[in-house]
Amino acid sequence: MQDLIQRLAEWQEELAAIRHDLHRHPEMGFEERRTAALVAGKLREWGIEVAEGLAGTGVVGTLKGRRPGQRAIALRADMDALPIQEETGLPYASASPGVMHACGHDGHTTMLLGAARHLAENPDFAGTVHFIFQPAEEGLGGGRRMVEEGLFRRFPVEAVFGLHNEPGLALGRFGIRPGPMLANVDTWSVTFRGTGGHGAVPHRATDPTQPMASFITALQGVIGRNIPARETAVLSVGHVAAGDARAPNVIPSEVRVSGTGRSFSPGVREIMGRRLRELAELLAAAHGCTAEVAYRHDYPALVNTAEGVALAAAAAGALASADAVDTDFPPITAGEDFAYMLQERPGAFMLVGNGVAEDGTFHHVHTPRYDFNDALIPIGAAYWVSLVQHALGTAETAGQGA
Numbered sequence: 241m242q243d244l245i246q247r248l249a250e251w252q253e254e255l256a257a258i259r260h261d262l263h264r265h266p267e268m269g270f271e272e273r274r275t276a277a278l279v280a281g282k283l284r285e286w287g288i289e290v291a292e293g294l295a296g297t298g299v300v301g302t303l304k305g306r307r308p309g310q311r312a313i314a315l316r317a318d319m320d321a322l323p324i325q326e327e328t329g330l331p332y333a334s335a336s337p338g339v340m341h342a343c344g345h346d347g348h349t350t351m352l353l354g355a356a357r358h359l360a361e362n363p364d365f366a367g368t369v370h371f372i373f374q375p376a377e378e379g380l381g382g383g384r385r386m387v388e389e390g391l392f393r394r395f396p397v398e399a400v401f402g403l404h405n406e407p408g409l410a411l412g413r414f415g416i417r418p419g420p421m422l423a424n425v426d427t428w429s430v431t432f433r434g435t436g437g438h439g440a441v442p443h444r445a446t447d448p449t450q451p452m453a454s455f456i457t458a459l460q461g462v463i464g465r466n467i468p469a470r471e472t473a474v475l476s477v478g479h480v481a482a483g484d485a486r487a488p489n490v491i492p493s494e495v496r497v498s499g500t501g502r503s504f505s506p507g508v509r510e511i512m513g514r515r516l517r518e519l520a521e522l523l524a525a526a527h528g529c530t531a532e533v534a535y536r537h538d539y540p541a542l543v544n545t546a547e548g549v550a551l552a553a554a555a556a557g558a559l560a561s562a563d564a565v566d567t568d569f570p571p572i573t574a575g576e577d578f579a580y581m582l583q584e585r586p587g588a589f590m591l592v593g594n595g596v597a598e599d600g601t602f603h604h605v606h607t608p609r610y611d612f613n614d615a616l617i618p619i620g621a622a623y624w625v626s627l628v629q630h631a632l633g634t635a636e637t638a639g640q641g642a
């Protein structure tokens with residue numbers, strides 16, 4: 241199967257050119273019009289049936305195998321960029337100020353395009369493959385919107401698969417795990433209100449900075465005292481706002497603190513939301529103030545099925561030595577909206593190493609000097625092809641459902 245990577249590497253120049261073009265012209269979530277048009281154009285050029293306009297800018301390509309079969313799977317890539325000012329200095333760096341492909345979705349789109357082209361030329365499988373190019377993965381829930389707009393009614397599949405690059409993991413190594421692999425993502429905010437007053441006479445005021453200070457330190461007690469020790473949970477403060485820097489002698493009447501929560505199970509998520517609210521309200525009351533609490537559930541945890549992981553690991557293992565596939569990869573406290581697709585259909589989300597520099601350093605996703613590794617293009621594309629062969633076709637484990 242090494243030769244599969246080599247065959248895809250024959251298109252390296254062309255595929256890397258697509259990747260650089262996407263990188264130079266990044267588009268924010270639900271604004272991926274140029275990207276979607278490029279994707280749809282390439283798919284049509286290679287003889288693949290194309291549906292456009294799903295969840296606004298989403299594209300789905302559909303390819304039937306040469307051999308008859310009713311089964312179908314979906315492979316998903318994401319297309320959107322981030323509001324980050326690029327600092328790579330690369331010749332193909334972003335031409336759009338403040339917008340950057342800092343999560344490698346340019347590479348994800350390119351790898352799936354490469355796989356689609358190879359499969360269109362070699363449709364040696366039984367059944368149907370749908371290539372999902374989704375918009376707005378970064379916080380806006382493009383995947384959820386595709387599901388809500390009937391993605392899997394229109395394109396029925398028995399399983400769905402995702403792939404993401406992972407900086408810091410050696411180039412071409414794979415990481416996956418059954419069960420929860422990426423986290424529930426929550427956003428919370430608390431507004432403490434008191435009377436405020438003159439800083440010289442605090443006994444005439446109720447001071448909302450007091451409950452806020454207690455709240456911020458008490459918050460970590462939720463992790464240490466309320467969440468079972470075997471579970472993973474994170475509560476972080478990301479923003480604090482109060483008063484006016486020009487008036488340090490005034491006790492503010494309102495202070496606001498907000499942050500994020502991460503967990504892997506619905507039970508832990510419930511405990512965090514409930515305890516955060518209790519602490520805010522009771523600490524406010526203890527200081528004669530009030531607290532207004534908002535605790536919002538954003539992306540749900542991404543949960544792989546055991547069968548999906550087995551299939552994905554077999555597909556990756558066929559490309560490299562089996563020890564290049566870690567099927568006990570540690571869960572990650574970031575989120576992914578591919579979770580919504582996995583709520584609808586079984587399947588698995590695979591990570592593939594974006595590599596490490598010779599000195600052992602790397603730039604993580606969502607940072608201004610990150611770049612997707614072009615050497616990964618044929619590896620990721622070959623993984624997709626191998627997955628189709630394993631799920632629908634010609635490899636030894638053919639017929640194994642996901």
Ligand SMILES: [Zn+2]
Pocket residue numbers: 342343378605606
């Ligand atoms: Zn990202």
Ligand SMILES: [Zn+2]
Pocket residue numbers: 343344345377404
């Ligand atoms: Zn991403």
